[in-house]
Amino acid sequence: MFNQRRAIVTVLGILSLLPLPLSGQQSYVTRFDLYTGYAFLDSTKIGLFENGFHTQFGYRVKPWVSMGFDYSVTAGDMTLTPGLLPFALQQELGAQLGAMAAAGLVPAGYALRVPAHAVTNSFAIGPQLAYRHFAHATFFIRPSIGAIREGATPHPTDPIATAIADQLVPTGYKRDWQGFYGVGAGFDILFTKHLGVRTQADYVYDHLFNDLLRDGRWTMRFSFGPCFNFGRNIKE
Numbered sequence: 001m002f003n004q005r006r007a008i009v010t011v012l013g014i015l016s017l018l019p020l021p022l023s024g025q026q027s028y029v030t031r032f033d034l035y036t037g038y039a040f041l042d043s044t045k046i047g048l049f050e051n052g053f054h055t056q057f058g059y060r061v062k063p064w065v066s067m068g069f070d071y072s073v074t075a076g077d078m079t080l081t082p083g084l085l086p087f088a089l090q091q092e093l094g095a096q097l098g099a100m101a102a103a104g105l106v107p108a109g110y111a112l113r114v115p116a117h118a119v120t121n122s123f124a125i126g127p128q129l130a131y132r133h134f135a136h137a138t139f140f141i142r143p144s145i146g147a148i149r150e151g152a153t154p155h156p157t158d159p160i161a162t163a164i165a166d167q168l169v170p171t172g173y174k175r176d177w178q179g180f181y182g183v184g185a186g187f188d189i190l191f192t193k194h195l196g197v198r199t200q201a202d203y204v205y206d207h208l209f210n211d212l213l214r215d216g217r218w219t220m221r222f223s224f225g226p227c228f229n230f231g232r233n234i235k236e
Helices: 004-016 087-102 159-168
Strands: 030-043 048-062 065-080 114-134 137-154 174-190 195-206 217-233
Touching (some): 030 065, 048 114, 114 159, 137 195
Antiparallel strands (some): 030 048, 030 217, 048 065, 065 114, 114 137, 195 217
């Protein structure tokens, strides 16, 4: 099976070996930049790994600060287990399963697991601070503050899980909006004054589906792809 994490490490290694002269400050900094590329979200707390798309648009107020818009959409699979639920809901389901077991309706050793498919959209607006000391590399850092929307569709694989899923999500689909906060950073390798490759990561916290999930989660977003710089030179 293709190992995505190993591929990411390989990409970073290749970038570090690019024979670009890094000495000398950048003399040409455009007013606008646009990025689009591959992204993944890794929410280890709930076992959710998603692949998708990420785009950004920035307006450079100064060579060292930009204001911009950030959007990503990703999709992946997770498995809902009782340990992820609020304690009161765990006790309720435990009592139900206990009664079913006493009636001979639950197989011995049965473990409740409800697979689900999730689609996640993130939206952010805010500043990004850049360090342009090198001619062909720009490093940046930003606060990650915004809103996240996630939709989840349960796909139970047995009658007991189906009955529990129908109880927890009667409509068969659940969606939630929450705010998130964290920090992001990355770098651009610049081939020309208008074209480069961006590598970046964000680490953020949210508590989606707080009626079903007991704890909030930290999520890492990794993104890689081409970036385009255009507009007049604001260093002139």
